[in-house]
Amino acid sequence: MEISQLEQIYQILSDNGFDEIELRLGTTDRIKMARSVSSGVSQSQKNTAILNNTANIEGQSKETNTDSNKTEIRSELVGVFQFMDEDESFFPKVGDEVAMGEKLGKILSLNSIKEIKSPIDGRICEISVKKNDIIDYGHLLFVLEDSSDIKS
Amino acid sequence: MISKILIANRGEIAVRIIRTCKSLDIRTVAIYSEADKDSLHVKMADEAYCIGPARPDLSYLNMEAILTVAQMTECDAIHPGYGFLSENPEFAEKTEQFGCVFIGPNYKAIRLLGQKSVARDIMKKAGIPVMPGSDSCISSPEEGAKIAAEIGYPVLIKATSGGGGKGMRLVEKPEDFIKLCQTAQAEAASAFGDDRVYVEKYMLNPRHIEVQIVADQWGRVFALGVRECSIQRRHQKLLEESSSVALTPELRKKIAETALKVVRTINNGKDGVIYHNLGTVEFLLDEDGHFFFMEMNTRLQVEHPVTEMTCGGYDLVALQIADAMKEEPLPLENEILDNHGWAIECRINAEDPTSAFVPSPGTIEKYVAPGGLNVRLDTAVYQGYKIPSCYDTMIGKLIVWGNNRDEAISRMLVALDEFEIEGVANTISFHKYILNNRDFYNGRFSTAFVEKHYDDYMNKIKLSQKQKKD
Structure with a gap:
C-alpha cells in the first residue's frame, strides 16, 4: 500500500472520530491502524465543545466568528427551542449581562430537555432563535461577548 | 391517509423515496448529518433537518433525534430505506408507539426474522429446505x-x-x-x-438467488420475480440481474412458490404476526439445482430496481406506502409474477478496483451521466459533490433493461462507456470486465466469481496501461 493511501485512511479516522480502523487486503494482508485520542479532536470532544467557543471546533470554521472575544452557542441536538421560563419571566435580550452557568434557554426533544447555559461570564451580542423554533443540530442560538474583554 | 413522510436515510435511497413521494403528492422531511449538508436528498425534500454529526450512531442511527423531527414536523409515517435502522425492530416498535406508521413489516416479524437461527428452525420445521x-x-x-x-x-x-x-x-x-x-x-x-x-x-461455489416478496395487511402474499446476486465481493453485491441464467422456468416457479411458503409460515405462526409490506427471501443454489433457504430481509432491497424493471413496472416504494396506508388490499392479482425481459444493475462505488477496492472518497470533478432507452440511474451525486468518507462509497446504481440478457449486457456496456466520473476512483472498469467476461456471459459463475477472476482483471488493466504508454 502506498503512503498516500495510508494518509487517506488516517484522514478517514480523523474526520469521523474513529480511534481504530482495520482493513483487509486480499485474502492474507491486514492493516490495523489506531490513533491516540489526544492526537486529534475526537467526536465526543467535539460534541462537548459545541457549546463552547466554536473557534476550537474542527469543521466549524465557516460559522465561527473571527472576533476572538465572541463565543457562539450552538444546539447540540435537534428539538424545539424555548426560553428558560414558560412565563418568559426571564427573556434574554441583546446587551444582557450573563454569568457562567446561567440558564439561557432549553431545547425540548422527544424524551429529554437540554438546558442551554452560558459557558462564560459575558454579554449577549446576538440571539439567533425565537421561542418554539425548530432547531437543527449545530444551529446557532446565541453569541456572547466575554466580560473580561469588555472590561479591558 | 399518509400525507407527510420522514425519510430516515441518506444518499440514493433517500432520493429515490422522495421521488415516489412527490409523484404521490406526499410531502417529505429529510434528516441529515453534518457530513451530508450538501446532499441531494436535503435539497429535494420539502423540509430538511440536521440531526447530528457524521458518526452514524449520533445521526442516522439516533432514534430519539429522528422521532423528535417526526414529531416536530407532524409526519404521519417514517420510511427507513435500507441499512441504518431499516431492520431494527426497536425502531419500528418505537415509531408505532409514537403514533407514526413505520413503512415496513410489523416489528414482531422484523424481530423474528432478524434472529437467523430462529428463522432457520421455523423454516426447517415447515419443510422448507435449509442447509x-x-x-x-x-x-x-x-x-x-x-x-x-x-x-x-x-x-x-x-x-x-x-x-x-x-x-x-x-x-x-x-x-x-x-x-x-x-x-x-x-x-x-x-x-x-x-x-x-x-x-x-458450507456450500462450495453457490449462487445467490432471491425472491422479491410483496404482502399486504389482508394476508395476501405475492412473489415478484427472482434476482441473482452472485457477483459479490466480501458479501457486498456488485452486480445483480433479474432473472437468473441458473434457473429454468420450472425452477423459477418452484423457488418463487417456496418463497411464498416462507411468508405463509410466518403468517401461520402462533403469535398471530401477519407479514406485510416488502421482503426478500434469499436462497443458496447449488450446481445441481438444489436450493436452500438462507434468510429473509425485512426491508426494501438495494437491488430492487431490477425487479421494478422486469415485473410489470410496479413502483415498489409506492406499494410500500400503499400497504402502510392500510386502506385497501394491494392492487396485485397473480401470486407469482414472472420476470419480463432482463434487467441488470451495476453498483458503481467510489472504490479503486485496481487497489483491492480501497475506498476513494473525495470531490467529483467531472460527472457525465449515461442515458437512453431503458437506462436508469439511481444516484444522489452531482458534479462538485464531495463523497464523504464516513459512509458507504456508492456513487450510484446503473440499471438497464433489455428484451433478453444479451440485449441488457450490450446496453449496460454502452451506458458504462458513457458514464464519466473524474476526481474519485470508481468501479466502472471492473463492471466492464465482468460484463465482457466469458464465464459471466455464459452463465458459469458463483459467489466466488470476483475472487476467481480478480488476477485476470488486474493483468488486463496492466496490459492496457502498458499499451497506452507504448
Missing part, C-alpha cells in the same frame, strides 16, 4: 464441533443476529473449529451485542 446444521444456536464451541463433525467440513459458523459477514467464520478443518468459533462469538458480541452463533454446512 444441514445445528437446530438452533450452539451452547458451546465443543457442541458446535460435534455438530460440524456430523455434517462434515467445511462448515460456516454464523452469528444469529448477524449480517454483512460479521460474526461469520469458514472452518475447513476440525482442529480449527474451537478457535474460530470463539473468534466468531467475540466478533458477534462486539458487532451485535449478542454472541450466539449456529453452525451450517
Whole structure:
C-alpha cells in the first residue's frame, strides 16, 4: 500500500472520530491502524465543545466568528427551542449581562430537555432563535461577548 | 391517509423515496448529518433537518433525534430505506408507539426474522429446505464441533443476529473449529451485542438467488420475480440481474412458490404476526439445482430496481406506502409474477478496483451521466459533490433493461462507456470486465466469481496501461 493511501485512511479516522480502523487486503494482508485520542479532536470532544467557543471546533470554521472575544452557542441536538421560563419571566435580550452557568434557554426533544447555559461570564451580542423554533443540530442560538474583554 | 413522510436515510435511497413521494403528492422531511449538508436528498425534500454529526450512531442511527423531527414536523409515517435502522425492530416498535406508521413489516416479524437461527428452525420445521446444521444456536464451541463433525467440513459458523459477514467464520478443518468459533462469538458480541452463533454446512461455489416478496395487511402474499446476486465481493453485491441464467422456468416457479411458503409460515405462526409490506427471501443454489433457504430481509432491497424493471413496472416504494396506508388490499392479482425481459444493475462505488477496492472518497470533478432507452440511474451525486468518507462509497446504481440478457449486457456496456466520473476512483472498469467476461456471459459463475477472476482483471488493466504508454 502506498503512503498516500495510508494518509487517506488516517484522514478517514480523523474526520469521523474513529480511534481504530482495520482493513483487509486480499485474502492474507491486514492493516490495523489506531490513533491516540489526544492526537486529534475526537467526536465526543467535539460534541462537548459545541457549546463552547466554536473557534476550537474542527469543521466549524465557516460559522465561527473571527472576533476572538465572541463565543457562539450552538444546539447540540435537534428539538424545539424555548426560553428558560414558560412565563418568559426571564427573556434574554441583546446587551444582557450573563454569568457562567446561567440558564439561557432549553431545547425540548422527544424524551429529554437540554438546558442551554452560558459557558462564560459575558454579554449577549446576538440571539439567533425565537421561542418554539425548530432547531437543527449545530444551529446557532446565541453569541456572547466575554466580560473580561469588555472590561479591558 | 399518509400525507407527510420522514425519510430516515441518506444518499440514493433517500432520493429515490422522495421521488415516489412527490409523484404521490406526499410531502417529505429529510434528516441529515453534518457530513451530508450538501446532499441531494436535503435539497429535494420539502423540509430538511440536521440531526447530528457524521458518526452514524449520533445521526442516522439516533432514534430519539429522528422521532423528535417526526414529531416536530407532524409526519404521519417514517420510511427507513435500507441499512441504518431499516431492520431494527426497536425502531419500528418505537415509531408505532409514537403514533407514526413505520413503512415496513410489523416489528414482531422484523424481530423474528432478524434472529437467523430462529428463522432457520421455523423454516426447517415447515419443510422448507435449509442447509444441514445445528437446530438452533450452539451452547458451546465443543457442541458446535460435534455438530460440524456430523455434517462434515467445511462448515460456516454464523452469528444469529448477524449480517454483512460479521460474526461469520469458514472452518475447513476440525482442529480449527474451537478457535474460530470463539473468534466468531467475540466478533458477534462486539458487532451485535449478542454472541450466539449456529453452525451450517458450507456450500462450495453457490449462487445467490432471491425472491422479491410483496404482502399486504389482508394476508395476501405475492412473489415478484427472482434476482441473482452472485457477483459479490466480501458479501457486498456488485452486480445483480433479474432473472437468473441458473434457473429454468420450472425452477423459477418452484423457488418463487417456496418463497411464498416462507411468508405463509410466518403468517401461520402462533403469535398471530401477519407479514406485510416488502421482503426478500434469499436462497443458496447449488450446481445441481438444489436450493436452500438462507434468510429473509425485512426491508426494501438495494437491488430492487431490477425487479421494478422486469415485473410489470410496479413502483415498489409506492406499494410500500400503499400497504402502510392500510386502506385497501394491494392492487396485485397473480401470486407469482414472472420476470419480463432482463434487467441488470451495476453498483458503481467510489472504490479503486485496481487497489483491492480501497475506498476513494473525495470531490467529483467531472460527472457525465449515461442515458437512453431503458437506462436508469439511481444516484444522489452531482458534479462538485464531495463523497464523504464516513459512509458507504456508492456513487450510484446503473440499471438497464433489455428484451433478453444479451440485449441488457450490450446496453449496460454502452451506458458504462458513457458514464464519466473524474476526481474519485470508481468501479466502472471492473463492471466492464465482468460484463465482457466469458464465464459471466455464459452463465458459469458463483459467489466466488470476483475472487476467481480478480488476477485476470488486474493483468488486463496492466496490459492496457502498458499499451497506452507504448
